[in-house]
Amino acid sequence: MSTLAALARLRAVRTGTAQRLATVRHCHLSDRPMVLIPLRMAGEAAAPLAVMAGTDPARPRLLVVPQPRDRDLRFGFAAELAGVLLPYIEGMQKATETVERRGAEPYERSVDAPQIIVPNAGSAAFVRMLGRSTRFRRAEGPYAVHPSVPTLGRWLTYLGQRAQHPGSSLLLAATEALSLHWATGQSRLEDANLASLVGWIDPPAGMSGAQAAREAEDPLVWPPAGPATDPGFDNEVLAPAIRAYEETRSERAAARVREAVRSQLDPVWRLVWRAVGLLEALPAAPGVASRWEADRGSFSAFAAQLAEGAPPQPKRDGAVGAASRLARMERARSSYDAQRAYDDALVMAEYRLTGEAFAGTVVAAEPDRAEGEGRGRKLRPLVTVRTGDPVRVAPGTRLGTPQRRGQQAEVVSVAGGEVTLKIVKGMGRGASATPGAVPEVGEPVCYAALLEEFQPPPALPAPEDTPWTHGGPPPENPPEAESSEEEWS
Amino acid sequence: MSERLDELEERISALRGEIRRAVRARESALTRSLRADLRTAERAWDLALAAHEPPSPGEPHDSRAGGGASARGRGAGPPPGREPEAGGGAGPMLPVRERVHQALTLLGVPSAARMLVAVHGALRAGPLKGTQLASLRRDEERSFRSSPFARPYYLCAALTDRLSASRGLFAVSTWPLERRVVGPLSARVDFLTSAVRVAEHVQRISGPGGEAPPAARRLLARMAQSIPGAVPAGSGFPGAEAVARAARAELDVHAADDAAARAEIARACERLTDAERLFGGTILSLAAAGRPGAERET
Amino acid sequence: MDRLDTLRGPVPPRPHDARAIAALAANPGCERRAVLDAAGVDKDATAAHLGFPAPFGQSAFAITRGNAFEALVKENGCAELLRLLRDLLGLPVESAGYTDLGDMAGDPPAHRRHEHTRRLIDRSAAEADDDGTLYDHPLLRLEIAGHTAYLEPDVVAFRLGGAFHVVEVKSFAVVDGQAEPEKVAAAARQAAVYVLALRTMLEELGHDPLRVSHEIVLVCPENFANRPVATLVDVRRELAVLRRQLARMTRVGRIVDALPPGLTFDLAPGPDGAPARPVAELRDAVRRVDARYAPECLSTCDLCFFCRDEAAGRGSTELLGRQVRDALGGVATVDEALGLADGSIAPGEGQEEIARLLRLAGRVYAEAG
Numbered sequence A: 001m002s003t004l005a006a007l008a009r010l011r012a013v014r015t016g017t018a019q020r021l022a023t024v025r026h027c028h029l030s031d032r033p034m035v036l037i038p039l040r041m042a043g044e045a046a047a048p049l050a051v052m053a054g055t056d057p058a059r060p061r062l063l064v065v066p067q068p069r070d071r072d073l074r075f076g077f078a079a080e081l082a083g084v085l086l087p088y089i090e091g092m093q094k095a096t097e098t099v100e101r102r103g104a105e106p107y108e109r110s111v112d113a114p115q116i117i118v119p120n121a122g123s124a125a126f127v128r129m130l131g132r133s134t135r136f137r138r139a140e141g142p143y144a145v146h147p148s149v150p151t152l153g154r155w156l157t158y159l160g161q162r163a164q165h166p167g168s169s170l171l172l173a174a175t176e177a178l179s180l181h182w183a184t185g186q187s188r189l190e191d192a193n194l195a196s197l198v199g200w201i202d203p204p205a206g207m208s209g210a211q212a213a214r215e216a217e218d219p220l221v222w223p224p225a226g227p228a229t230d231p232g233f234d235n236e237v238l239a240p241a242i243r244a245y246e247e248t249r250s251e252r253a254a255a256r257v258r259e260a261v262r263s264q265l266d267p268v269w270r271l272v273w274r275a276v277g278l279l280e281a282l283p284a285a286p287g288v289a290s291r292w293e294a295d296r297g298s299f300s301a302f303a304a305q306l307a308e309g310a311p312p313q314p315k316r317d318g319a320v321g322a323a324s325r326l327a328r329m330e331r332a333r334s335s336y337d338a339q340r341a342y343d344d345a346l347v348m349a350e351y352r353l354t355g356e357a358f359a360g361t362v363v364a365a366e367p368d369r370a371e372g373e374g375r376g377r378k379l380r381p382l383v384t385v386r387t388g389d390p391v392r393v394a395p396g397t398r399l400g401t402p403q404r405r406g407q408q409a410e411v412v413s414v415a416g417g418e419v420t421l422k423i424v425k426g427m428g429r430g431a432s433a434t435p436g437a438v439p440e441v442g443e444p445v446c447y448a449a450l451l452e453e454f455q456p457p458p459a460l461p462a463p464e465d466t467p468w469t470h471g472g473p474p475p476e477n478p479p480e481a482e483s484s485e486e487e488w489s
Numbered sequence B: 001m002s003e004r005l006d007e008l009e010e011r012i013s014a015l016r017g018e019i020r021r022a023v024r025a026r027e028s029a030l031t032r033s034l035r036a037d038l039r040t041a042e043r044a045w046d047l048a049l050a051a052h053e054p055p056s057p058g059e060p061h062d063s064r065a066g067g068g069a070s071a072r073g074r075g076a077g078p079p080p081g082r083e084p085e086a087g088g089g090a091g092p093m094l095p096v097r098e099r100v101h102q103a104l105t106l107l108g109v110p111s112a113a114r115m116l117v118a119v120h121g122a123l124r125a126g127p128l129k130g131t132q133l134a135s136l137r138r139d140e141e142r143s144f145r146s147s148p149f150a151r152p153y154y155l156c157a158a159l160t161d162r163l164s165a166s167r168g169l170f171a172v173s174t175w176p177l178e179r180r181v182v183g184p185l186s187a188r189v190d191f192l193t194s195a196v197r198v199a200e201h202v203q204r205i206s207g208p209g210g211e212a213p214p215a216a217r218r219l220l221a222r223m224a225q226s227i228p229g230a231v232p233a234g235s236g237f238p239g240a241e242a243v244a245r246a247a248r249a250e251l252d253v254h255a256a257d258d259a260a261a262r263a264e265i266a267r268a269c270e271r272l273t274d275a276e277r278l279f280g281g282t283i284l285s286l287a288a289a290g291r292p293g294a295e296r297e298t
Numbered sequence C: 001m002d003r004l005d006t007l008r009g010p011v012p013p014r015p016h017d018a019r020a021i022a023a024l025a026a027n028p029g030c031e032r033r034a035v036l037d038a039a040g041v042d043k044d045a046t047a048a049h050l051g052f053p054a055p056f057g058q059s060a061f062a063i064t065r066g067n068a069f070e071a072l073v074k075e076n077g078c079a080e081l082l083r084l085l086r087d088l089l090g091l092p093v094e095s096a097g098y099t100d101l102g103d104m105a106g107d108p109p110a111h112r113r114h115e116h117t118r119r120l121i122d123r124s125a126a127e128a129d130d131d132g133t134l135y136d137h138p139l140l141r142l143e144i145a146g147h148t149a150y151l152e153p154d155v156v157a158f159r160l161g162g163a164f165h166v167v168e169v170k171s172f173a174v175v176d177g178q179a180e181p182e183k184v185a186a187a188a189r190q191a192a193v194y195v196l197a198l199r200t201m202l203e204e205l206g207h208d209p210l211r212v213s214h215e216i217v218l219v220c221p222e223n224f225a226n227r228p229v230a231t232l233v234d235v236r237r238e239l240a241v242l243r244r245q246l247a248r249m250t251r252v253g254r255i256v257d258a259l260p261p262g263l264t265f266d267l268a269p270g271p272d273g274a275p276a277r278p279v280a281e282l283r284d285a286v287r288r289v290d291a292r293y294a295p296e297c298l299s300t301c302d303l304c305f306f307c308r309d310e311a312a313g314r315g316s317t318e319l320l321g322r323q324v325r326d327a328l329g330g331v332a333t334v335d336e337a338l339g340l341a342d343g344s345i346a347p348g349e350g351q352e353e354i355a356r357l358l359r360l361a362g363r364v365y366a367e368a369g
């Protein structure tokens, strides 16, 4: 944790409300996100109890398994969930745009993509787990399921995996998204409770954030946001209702389970939409659009794979696949971090504290300084910045600047609160600098040793989505026959 | 009537909320009294429901409805162990002890309640519930002690090497003592023997070229899982013959050692009374006699 | 140990099970917990009486599921377990013995059951062959700060090539070779308690304690089926942590000696069944022993809400978690840290660096926000 984030938490304690960690929103928010809240039966790895889902805050769909241990009911539920989710996802594939690529065939990319918003990281993990437990099912054979079930499984798996890609917004966990933008006066562990996190950020009238957060810890006031249910609820309410259903299998008993579950999900439903509202109120950062473009590209590529009948995602990454995936993630992570810093002075502030970035005022500039002769002559302006920040960049380090995103400068010298830089990239080919290309004396500037690395153009599907049928690494474990028959109990 | 149900449901859910609060606050006295209220309300709900929608014929109904429609037809408790509960549909209405005897005879070795229930469910008509077995052994013992050997057989206990009754294993009094005692290898040997017996039974009921009912095949498949070489590569149900063959192969490894250990325990049983030989010795000093396996070494 | 009895008051000490013993190591720096545990005080009841009931509860569904899975692994003389061990450790087919150590006539008291376990394990350790391979329902014991804790493991100790292994059956799933790391860690901590107890017993019996392997066998359901799968887990690290904490607890005397004489956490019930002790008095007593609150307490200690409230009352930076404390270089309170940040408090000895950072953070935050 940076000193800045720590200070923000301290201030949250003092003021009783959450403090901003960002001035702009760093995740994409769809015009029509789908909120999805899954609940799991306690003690089971992948036994869904219920899901509340929908794109309209006023009309949640509630799907319930009245006896989560009954496999037929479970697959019925999976088919129902597919009935809610797949039309939403498939609807996004309809409108496409043609993306031209240099040196490659143009391809079609969806102009929009699905966005699933779940309450917390645990729910996102459960989505992955649901994907794992359904994607190998078959529509024929001994344990046949509805044909939509394996398709649902592949989509859930895809979304779950894509969520681990830094900067992706296809599957968002509300707690994570909020924590990226606000610091509370409690610990990270407690921030995992959505109700308490929202309480800090947006307390009800007449209450401090701290009070609202405490109240949110009472499962009787705010049921947990899942995927686990409150044990007290399990023992006192749910267990008798399920038992009654088990004994009678009547409509009325099923309705009782349903109502019990609804009592837990209704408040969470409102809460997640409140979280969406809080995020919506922030203006989107410039980098959001390009990252969403990458999401759309990845989404389109996966949809195409599915349409071509690719087999379900393998159970494990091959050793080679895992390593390259890790490297890709790391690259994506550092480029995402850099983008956010350049987009947002508050994020940049963290780098200023560590000396990787500094802000100050230009005290001297030689805009038309050049190096080399004849055709090799290049504009290499010198700029000197006075700063009060603790600069920790060595001469020779390459820097970027949020004020001129295309430029790069090299540190020439650091001495006595003054940094002299040479602009080495982005000066164009002219004999003299175009007006405004070089900061003038008196201009406030910020430089950072963070380079927005060359991202694979968003037009290309992300490499992790390259199907092995198209030259990707072959799966080490081809989907085994048993997977379609393995019990789901 | 349904307003009454709605009202009761509201009361029930309010009570549940209060109970959760009381449980959280660790107020056990309050919790208890709230729970009592809840039971009362639930009973009223059950009754109201029974009056509201009469159960459709053949559909099992909530058995907690004491005095409700579903309780009709149950007499004042038949003697324990002889409860003539109806089996599923057309099954013969055998008393529990006879059903257990059947299952034990089929398996031919001391068996735990879990196994008996599984075997009876899969291979015999009609269900057998674990709870029905709970008091069975005690009832049998009482009957034996009041008039010894009056019945053709008793459901008794398997005896451990301490000559006491094994906690969970049922046996039949007419079996030779060597079969009713258990040594260290007996659990394995008896399991393998059961597997052979189940496999043979499955073969019998499927007839030439026929298929056994799915429940029977599932039971066999589950047992086969823990026998080396019994499950074919790939998927699908193991064949009964293959299971029997695999089980016999492992049996050959243990049979002699197990028989020797059992014979020794059986000999030690000579000092027990008739009743103790069936239902276990209770004299703790016998325990100090130790495990016959240790004596074998000397 | 009279002193600990006074601290507990006239109620029997709360027995420790393996889970509780494993949890002792969760916050080793906390004196409050060390004292309460050593004295066998019921922390859950204490917290409830203080008006801060612990936020823990176990779902009946989870309990049922756990029991059902254990029964499945153990049915038919641990037939499934035997299959797993044959695959995992190459247990030879001949080694198929099974002894239910819990199968004793009547309902013998714990010490007698323990004696029985002890006798058979002793014999097994002395024997050359692996005749009795699986020992089900052993009853082990461990001394915790002078009290005897009997451990009723759902585990089986078995012998292979003269070595004993501890088997731990858990019902969380292993999906595609992966399980939730926190759950595996908790299982390892718990199994380490059994390993330690078994080693202690072998040592007392004059056998080599290292014949109890530090690799335990963890049995879990695989994927979404009920079928069990076994994995070896090395618990050496957990053993080391546990030993350290148990040693600390025997040294708890030093902490106790420094407490005011007559101090007690007495929870003896009054006529209404609730503890008779006035809450304020109990609160003062508990506060006499220093705590070291951390947000992790919220999942490991019954007193967490009480200690959190206390930390909040002091304005302690402990509330915000270890990461924040590290970033603050150990500054103890929120007021002090904010004072250093806005310059209203002059940095003390050794605080210059963190004060400079905080002031800078304050300035940068104001500029950027």
Ligand code: SF4
Pocket: C027, C030, C031, C032, C033, C291, C292, C293, C294, C297, C301, C302, C303, C304, C305, C307
């Ligand atoms: S909750 Fe309190 S007593 Fe328990 S470990 Fe944490 S600080 Fe110590």
